[in-house]
Structures are given as structure tokens and as C-alpha cells.
Amino acid sequence: MQVVKKTFDWAGRILDEPTSFAGFEFHDEVYFNGSMFRQGADFTGAIFHQKVWFEACRFSRKADFSNAVFYETVEFRDASFDDLTIKEATFYKDVWFRGGKFNAITDLRKALFHAEAGFGQSVFAGCADFSLCLFEGNAGFDHADFVDEVCFDNAVFIGKAWFEHAKFNSVPSFDRARFESGATFEGAAFPEDTSPVAAQLSELAARLTG
Numbered sequence: 001m002q003v004v005k006k007t008f009d010w011a012g013r014i015l016d017e018p019t020s021f022a023g024f025e026f027h028d029e030v031y032f033n034g035s036m037f038r039q040g041a042d043f044t045g046a047i048f049h050q051k052v053w054f055e056a057c058r059f060s061r062k063a064d065f066s067n068a069v070f071y072e073t074v075e076f077r078d079a080s081f082d083d084l085t086i087k088e089a090t091f092y093k094d095v096w097f098r099g100g101k102f103n104a105i106t107d108l109r110k111a112l113f114h115a116e117a118g119f120g121q122s123v124f125a126g127c128a129d130f131s132l133c134l135f136e137g138n139a140g141f142d143h144a145d146f147v148d149e150v151c152f153d154n155a156v157f158i159g160k161a162w163f164e165h166a167k168f169n170s171v172p173s174f175d176r177a178r179f180e181s182g183a184t185f186e187g188a189a190f191p192e193d194t195s196p197v198a199a200q201l202s203e204l205a206a207r208l209t210g
Contacts, residue, residue, distance in 0.1 A: 001025055010035055011053070021046050032057055033075070043068050054079055065089050076100060086111050094137070097122055108133055116159070119144055130155050141166050152177045163188050 003025045011031040020042040030048060033055040040061035051072045062083040073093045080101040086108045094116040104126040111130075116137040123145045131153040138159040145167045153175040161183035168190050 003027065007031075014038070015041075018042070026050070026052075029053075036060070037063065040064075048072070048074070051075075059084065070095065081106070088112075091115065091117070094118070098140075102126065102128065105129075113137065113139070116140070120162070124148065124150060127151075135159060135161070138162065146170070146172065149173075157181065157183065160184070165189075 001023050005027045007028045007030075008026055009031045012034040013032075014036045016038050018039040019037055022042045022044045023046065024043075025047040027049050029050045030052045033053040034057065035054075036058040038060045041059055041063045044064050044066045046065070046068045048068070048070045049072070052070060052074045054074070054076045055078060057076070057079045059079065059081045062085065063081055064085045066085050066087045066089065068086070068089045070089070070091045071093065074091060074095040076095070076097045078099040079097070081103060083104045084102060084106045088110045089108075090112045092114045095113065096118045098118045098120045100119070100122040102122065102124045106124060106126065106128040108128070108130050110132045112134045114136045116139075117135055118140040120140045120142040121144065122141075125147045127148045128146060128150045131151050133152070133155045135156065136158045138161075139157055140162045142162045143165045144163075147169050149170045149172075150168065151173045153173050155174075155177045157177070157179045158181065160181045161179055163183060163185045165187040166185070166189070168188065171191055
């Protein structure tokens, strides 16, 4: 493990080679805002003790944050991702993906969000998998656009889940998902489908907003 004890500032960089911080431990603030990762970025198992900024970053190819641990607030607002993996990552404070563009597969299976998680106004152009995620704080998906399939199977929402005005172009899956503080789907758009699955989804939306 490589330990970085001072502020790490790579804001605004253009990185033309594959970039790896796998297993790094950052003790101070980290700045990548506005950077471009043209050949992928590997942050698997990285540990961030202070705030992290990835605002307006462009991640080409694969960005992998699997098993990463974030102890303070993380900013991914307005970032763009091709293939993103955050599987089994842990966020102890707020994390913001608001306005993000997820251009291909987005894998967040088993991610732990101990505070607020904001995905509002984001566009998920590829499949998005939130199965087995734990949302202890509020989870915001307001005005999100799910162009492809999205899965929340077995996800647990302890805080409130916000899906108002979200757009689902395919029937989302909430199989065995738990909403302990309720959820709102006010103004959400679902596929025009009269199948039993769509009927069950409409019933779920009505129950959660009731």
C-alpha cells in the first residue's frame, strides 16, 4: 500500500496513459476535479480519509472504485463515465453524482452509503445495477433518466428514496427492495406497458407514494 500524507492535487490534468491508484491511502484532501482519464482509472481498494473532488471529470474506458473507502464527502457532480464500477465501495459521508453522465454499464452492487447519496439529474445510458446496496441516508434519484435497464433488487433504503420526475425507459426491478422511510415517485415516467410486471410496478409506486 502506498500512503500519501499531504494534499494531493491533480485537478485539471489530461491523463493519456492508464492511471492506477489501486490500494493507495490518502490522508489529506484529494483533487481530481476537471481531469480527463483517457485510458481508464483504477482506484480499487483505495482509502480516502479526507474530502475528495472528482467534479466534472471525464473517465474514458473503465473507472474502477471497487472496495474503495471514503471517510469524508465525495464530489462526482457533472462527471462523465464510460464503464463505471463501484462494487462494494463504502461511503461514510455524503456522495454526490448529481448531473452525472453514465455512458455504459454502471455497477454499484453491494455499495454502502452511510450518509446521503445524490444521483439526481443524472443520465444512465447503459445498464445500472444498484442491487444489494445499502442507503442509510436519503437516496436522491430525482429527475434521473434511466435509458436502459436499472436494478435495485435487494437494496435497502433506510432513509427516504426520492424518484420524483425520474424517467424509466425500461421497467425497473425492485425485487425484494426495502423502503424503511418511504419513497416518492411523484411525476416519474414509466414505460407504456400493460404487462403484469408493469402493473406490479404501478402498484409499488402507488404504495410508496401513499
